[in-house]
Amino acid sequence: MTGRANGRGSRGARRAAAVVALTVLVPLLAGCAANNVAAPMCTPESSLPERLLVAQSIPDASLVPCIEVFPAGWNFGGMTVAAGETVFTLDNDRGGFDAMKVTMTPVCAIGDARPQQVQGDEIGTTKYVRPIETGGRILPATAFYRYPGACVTVEYRLAADAPSSLFAEAGTALSFLPRSEIVAETSERIGEILCGAEAPPCPG
Amino acid sequence: MDATEIGEGPADEHKRSIRSGQVRRRPSGEPPPLPRGKLGASGRLLVGLLLASVVAGVILAYAAGEVGATERFESSVIRAIAKLRTPWLTSIADGLHDLTDLWFIRLLGWSTMLVLIVFRRWRHLAVFVISILLLELATFQLQALLERPRPLGVTILSGWEGPSFPARGVATISVIAIGAIYALVPHGRWRFRAKSIAGAFIVLVSLAEIYLAVNHPSDVLTGALLGFVFAVGGFRIFAPSDIFPVSYGRGTSAHLDLGGERGEAIRMAVADGLGLQVVEVKPFGLAGSGGSSPMRLRVEGGSQPYLFAKLYATQHVRADRWYKTGRTIRYGALEDEKPFKSVRQLVEYEDYALRLMRDSGIPVATPYGVVEITPEREYMIVTELFEGAVEISEAEVDDRVIDDGLLLVRKLWEAGLAHRDIKPANLLVRDCRLQVIDVAFGQVRPSPWRQAVDLANMMLVLALYSDPDRVYERALQFFQPDEIAEAFAATYGMASPSQLRTEMKRDDRDLVARFRELAPTRPRISIQRWSLRRVGLTGIVVVSGLILLAMALAMVQRGVL
Numbered sequence: 001m002t003g004r005a006n007g008r009g010s011r012g013a014r015r016a017a018a019v020v021a022l023t024v025l026v027p028l029l030a031g032c033a034a035n036n037v038a039a040p041m042c043t044p045e046s047s048l049p050e051r052l053l054v055a056q057s058i059p060d061a062s063l064v065p066c067i068e069v070f071p072a073g074w075n076f077g078g079m080t081v082a083a084g085e086t087v088f089t090l091d092n093d094r095g096g097f098d099a100m101k102v103t104m105t106p107v108c109a110i111g112d113a114r115p116q117q118v119q120g121d122e123i124g125t126t127k128y129v130r131p132i133e134t135g136g137r138i139l140p141a142t143a144f145y146r147y148p149g150a151c152v153t154v155e156y157r158l159a160a161d162a163p164s165s166l167f168a169e170a171g172t173a174l175s176f177l178p179r180s181e182i183v184a185e186t187s188e189r190i191g192e193i194l195c196g197a198e199a200p201p202c203p204g
Numbered sequence: 205m206d207a208t209e210i211g212e213g214p215a216d217e218h219k220r221s222i223r224s225g226q227v228r229r230r231p232s233g234e235p236p237p238l239p240r241g242k243l244g245a246s247g248r249l250l251v252g253l254l255l256a257s258v259v260a261g262v263i264l265a266y267a268a269g270e271v272g273a274t275e276r277f278e279s280s281v282i283r284a285i286a287k288l289r290t291p292w293l294t295s296i297a298d299g300l301h302d303l304t305d306l307w308f309i310r311l312l313g314w315s316t317m318l319v320l321i322v323f324r325r326w327r328h329l330a331v332f333v334i335s336i337l338l339l340e341l342a343t344f345q346l347q348a349l350l351e352r353p354r355p356l357g358v359t360i361l362s363g364w365e366g367p368s369f370p371a372r373g374v375a376t377i378s379v380i381a382i383g384a385i386y387a388l389v390p391h392g393r394w395r396f397r398a399k400s401i402a403g404a405f406i407v408l409v410s411l412a413e414i415y416l417a418v419n420h421p422s423d424v425l426t427g428a429l430l431g432f433v434f435a436v437g438g439f440r441i442f443a444p445s446d447i448f449p450v451s452y453g454r455g456t457s458a459h460l461d462l463g464g465e466r467g468e469a470i471r472m473a474v475a476d477g478l479g480l481q482v483v484e485v486k487p488f489g490l491a492g493s494g495g496s497s498p499m500r501l502r503v504e505g506g507s508q509p510y511l512f513a514k515l516y517a518t519q520h521v522r523a524d525r526w527y528k529t530g531r532t533i534r535y536g537a538l539e540d541e542k543p544f545k546s547v548r549q550l551v552e553y554e555d556y557a558l559r560l561m562r563d564s565g566i567p568v569a570t571p572y573g574v575v576e577i578t579p580e581r582e583y584m585i586v587t588e589l590f591e592g593a594v595e596i597s598e599a600e601v602d603d604r605v606i607d608d609g610l611l612l613v614r615k616l617w618e619a620g621l622a623h624r625d626i627k628p629a630n631l632l633v634r635d636c637r638l639q640v641i642d643v644a645f646g647q648v649r650p651s652p653w654r655q656a657v658d659l660a661n662m663m664l665v666l667a668l669y670s671d672p673d674r675v676y677e678r679a680l681q682f683f684q685p686d687e688i689a690e691a692f693a694a695t696y697g698m699a700s701p702s703q704l705r706t707e708m709k710r711d712d713r714d715l716v717a718r719f720r721e722l723a724p725t726r727p728r729i730s731i732q733r734w735s736l737r738r739v740g741l742t743g744i745v746v747v748s749g750l751i752l753l754a755m756a757l758a759m760v761q762r763g764v765l
Contacts, residue, residue, distance in 0.1 A: 037347075037348070037351055037366070037367060038348075038351060047351070049351040049352065049353050049367070050351060052353035052356075053351070053353050053354070053367060056353060056354050056360070059360075080365070080366070081365075081366060081367075082363070082364060082365035082366065083360070083362075083363040083364045083365070084363065186356065189272065190272045190275050190276070190356065191272050191275075191276050192272075192275055192276060192279050192356035192357045193356060193357045194356060195356070195357065195358065195359055195360070202357060202358055202359045203283055203286050203287070203357075203358055203359070204283075204286040204289055204358050204359035204361065204417060
């Protein structure tokens with residue numbers, strides 16, 4: 001009798017495990033919102049849809065973050081784009097996955113970040129940096145770029161012992177494209193209006 | 205009276221009908237009793253939707269290189285609709301759009317799963333989950349491939365996520381709503397009504413998406429079609445209503461519909477093929493049959509007023525294939541067998557097994573033959589009906605019945621055969637004599653293990669309705685103690701049919717243990733045997749499972765939940 005009871009128990013356990021597995025799986029699948037969009041490159045020769053989607057995510061943004069170039073050792077991680085937020089990441093062969101995370105939102109809380117002078121491709125933005133001290137070094141953990149209509153947060157998730165040059169490399173990857181350029185490109189290539197800032201009024 | 209004697213009447217009757225010219229050969233060019241190729245309304249709709257979906261995808265994929273024309277056309281449509289925007293219409297559209305959010309989808313999905321779990325409808329649950337998963341995969345890949353921007357030239361009024369084509373929210377609602385209907389609502393009028401309501405709901409949500417300029421018309425159209433195709437396709441292929449019906453009572457909907465065109469075809473086929481006039485076709489013994497549609501035929505003019513018949517269709521072959529694949533993975537070489545490739549092969553095999561067993565003196569029903577309903581798709585095997593017979597569980601099991609059962613196994617052994625499905629439902633008692641039915645699982649030259657299992661299962665069935673000590677004592681007339689010991693060393697767990705296991709669990713006595721006490725001691729014979737086929741199939745299942753898991757984890761990683 002004991003054997004039978006055990007058999008019943010193990011079968012019950014298997015069924016319970018199967019039910020748990022299924023019940024966990026379905027919510028993960030149903031209505032999943034993750035999306036897989038290619039890198040939003042700044043160059044006009046590259047595909048327009050990615051830049052359009054990023055621009056559409058915050059119609060009031062006067063600038064659109066994009067990737068100028070991939071420095072050696074850097075790769076595109078992935079991008080999710082939605083109304084009100086765009087997030088993309090870059091991986092690094094030394095810094096690991098998602099070594100740099102770029103988030104565009106309508107506003108961002110800069111907290112105690114300090115203002116910093118902007119570079120050439122960051123003109124039109126106000127930059128703030130929140131450094132962290134690690135291993136005796138002060139590193140720019142998070143940078144904020146504020147500009148009319150939106151704010152971009154750049155988080156560096158490099159290992160504590162990552163070479164400082166990686167921060168500089170990451171900085172060269174990110175750039176900003178004036179929305180007016182994408183509006184013009186959309187009009188020229190598609191014959192339609194990219195609604196929002198820097199564009200003629202749209203119906204509705 | 206032995207089995208051969210029982211069968212002489214019907215066989216003679218059949219010969220007489222041939223001599224009298226009642227059996228009719230279908231001339232070349234004449235359609236079969238139930239012609240194939242007639243798609244039902246939903247089948248035609250499914251094919252149409254598939255085609256439309258493919259065409260829409262191809263057009264958009266092609267247009268991706270030169271997006272202007274498609275975008276301008278669809279934007280103009282959306283702009284025209286945007287002219288209708290009013291605050292109250294916008295709030296209604298917003299409400300409908302909110303239904304594509306996770307909470308509603310989750311609620312619908314969870315509720316469906318809960319009901320399926322409560323009713324222990326595991327196959328429907330698996331099909332439901334996998335349909336959703338595959339749809340998510342398809343929409344994800346299509347979005348990544350086309351990367352279509354949201355509508356241009358018009359203000360977008362509501363939230364969105366990811367590329368526009370196909371409309372993912374609409375696709376998910378569609379697959380879950382239609383999947384829930386196929387999983388929960390019985391086939392027939394109620395399902396049709398539910399599908400109509402779901403269809404109207406999906407159309408409304410789709411219109412709201414266009415109105416709010418969240419999606420283009422082709423996005424929502426493709427999303428809805430994809431959801432429909434994945435749900436309907438999944439259920440029609442892997443859980444067809446004919447074989448796995450949704451039923452909440454003791455209905456007779458568990459098998460192929462035997463009325464209407466098919467009922468007429470059965471009458472015509474039996475008249476032409478066997479020369480017998482069928483007066484009535486009635487489902488029969490549904491509870492004990494999962495792999496075919498059994499029925500009782502009332503015939504006119506014959507010596508026996510009733511015949512038994514089993515209808516096999518392509519769905520049954522498919523179910524047999526999945527069943528055998530599952531058994532190969534679970535038990536390996538001992539059950540490693542090739543599935544039937546066609547309905548014809550399946551029905552021919554059962555007819556052959558019946559005749560072989562009858563010739564070997566096994567008390568089986570006399571076969572009348574096979575009739576063709578639809579070539580290569582539906583065949584029916586007709587046999588004698590054991591009138592007045594009852595399942596062994598309802599009969600008095602005396603020494604004669606016990607001896608019959610034991611002798612039956614002895615004869616199987618001597619003929620080099622195995623029945624492989626000895627359980628109460630397949631053992632009938634008529635006039636205090638035992639008969640065996642359902643020989644479709646029978647095997648010629650089976651493994652010694654399988655033969656031993658037949659003996660143990662027979663002894664267990666007999667002991668269930670009598671006494672194990674008495675059965676053991678009677679068994680010694682036909683078998684050596686070592687043979688009985690081998691039988692119970694080979695038989696444990698899944699080696700017995702599920703109905704027999706269930707009945708044994710209900711019994712207070714531990715019959716297996718008692719037989720093991722009575723028989724000489726013998727070490728257990730392992731059920732698990734490995735074969736290349738088992739390794740391959742298990743590998744495929746494991747890899748598929750890992751892929752599913754990886755996909756689920758990827759979705760978690762992307763912050764979906």
